[in-house]
Amino acid sequence: MVDRHLDAHLLDPRLLRLFDALFATGSVTKAAELLGQSQPTVSIWLARLRAELDDPLFVRTSAGMLPTPRAEALIGTVREALEALRRLIGIRTPFDPTVAHRRFSISMTDASHLTLLPAILAHVRHIAPGVRIEATQIGETTSEMLQSGESDLAIGYISGLETGHFEQTLFPQDWVCLANRDHPRVRGGLSKAQFIEEAHVLIRGGTGHRLLAEAFEALGITPNIALELPGFLGLPAIIGSTDLIVTLPRHIGETLAHFYGLRVLACPIAISGFAVKQYWHARFHHDPAIQWIRGVCATLFQQREVRGLEPAPLKSLPENS
Template sequence: MKHLGPSETNLLDPRLLRLFDALFTTGSVTKAAENLGQSQPTVSIWLARLRKELDDPLFIRSAEGMLPTPRAEALIGTARQALEMLRRLAELRSTFDPASAKRRFVICMTDASHITLLPAILAHVRRVGPGVRIEAAQIGADTPRMLQSGEADLALGYISDLDAGHFQQALFPQDWVCLANAKHARIRDSITTKDFRREAHVLIRSGTGHQLLADALKEQRIVPDVALELPGFLGLPAIVGTTDLIATLPRHIGETLAHYYGLRVLDCPLAITGFTVKQYWHARFHHDPASQWLREVCGELFQQQQVRGLHRSGRPKKRMPRDLPS
């Protein structure tokens, strides 16, 4: 059992300080009890404790009421200062004002999110928080540790397994599309499984969906004709836009690239497990005002009504990719 030191055992209960102030002000146990919202027997018990703690009668009964002793008169100023400090401490509410803040936020995300999510975040932050800076970090196996340590403030994407102590909030669901050159000689308004098997592909070897795509191809015993492999999405539009290669990727990044580079978006003919893009943070920073503001920004920008909600992660467990927070 832990033994408290003198500095811990000698701390006065704030209720006793309030009683001291009330008795000094009113000169009456009855009025002090009314002011404190307590019964008179309770106030009498507190007064006995206060006298014992300060080793002085403090107040003496007289015809004029409860008169303070010299020690009480000497202590009342200090007691009221202590009460004022306690009141100020209770009134302090940590807030985050983006308009005046000088703060750097680190957000873990994939390179696809650099294209689909980061521009909207940056535009909003520059509008409402000119002193706020954003740093994009790679989302990966080290992300949970970074969130816990505070090296990263938020993660955006899809993390299949998350350690205990993390929160997550769904933003929007993702299914799969194929991208093709708008002038592709053989692919027009749709693509069939036969087309998928026949055409040559450009494959992205990173990102949220890479493993889901690989699992679907293996399960359906499809071995695509991969003419090119890329580590990310940076060169993908130029490749698809100047060749007859097909790319299979999550809808959000696919539609964004198609919009900016004039590519054709086609519903993917294969059954590939979808997933939900979420934002993740650690419980240590759940009540941090700056972290709350950043999460609210991302929620307002990206969250869809049908997937609202959050939950705290429990023990690590395998989740179905389409599961939404409970």
């Protein structure tokens, strides 16, 4: 508990600097020059200092302003206090990834595990060999995890975060369809009529599921769902070995197509796009380590020029920023 009575008697740091300067120079004039103050101002400060410490402290002699025994007894404490204040001002040390040993926890979706995490890991292992990455799942507790520091960063699309979080847009997402490379009915592309007729795989949960459902409802479409999956595990094998199609955000769709030899098709229906962003809490906005990992993600994934401006709090940040 703070003792306000004691706080009222704490010395002004300017008086501590004057004490040190007078002890070092033995001259009010030289102390004023050292402090960048006028001599009358320094004389006023000295009077305050004497009153606060109830001692003359420095006495004028033919050899200059000499310290009293009390001043000599206090000079060590005064200099320790000044050094402590200097350390307090400069307490934030730069983060050096080349020698750092630390764990970063990044919350992300299953899709980001496949599309973003490999690039983050490759970059970090090259630049910061002592840094470890922990990937956690974006979910209902992500906001609290960012606030507590359990999660350093979240990457994806998160709506409804409370005030106190920051966000930065990385890249936009639209939609594609994936099919077996030898699918007999979509070699020339996928029409809207074909889209409605073909059998689909539906990935449940997340932003994609919600936006896809909203598009179906707006267009009055009842898709032919042959299979529902909770995530992307097994999806490439299913698409690659059947005539089913799946509709996915472009980044995950093109990534799966590249690695598993699937066909990417333009999505023939209108589905709302969204932006993949990185999120962090205001508590850690100025943390040098968190600034570094944010910079890594922006460097790797951001598709627009970064002008060195920090993103604004969520409540005032436009969605299309």
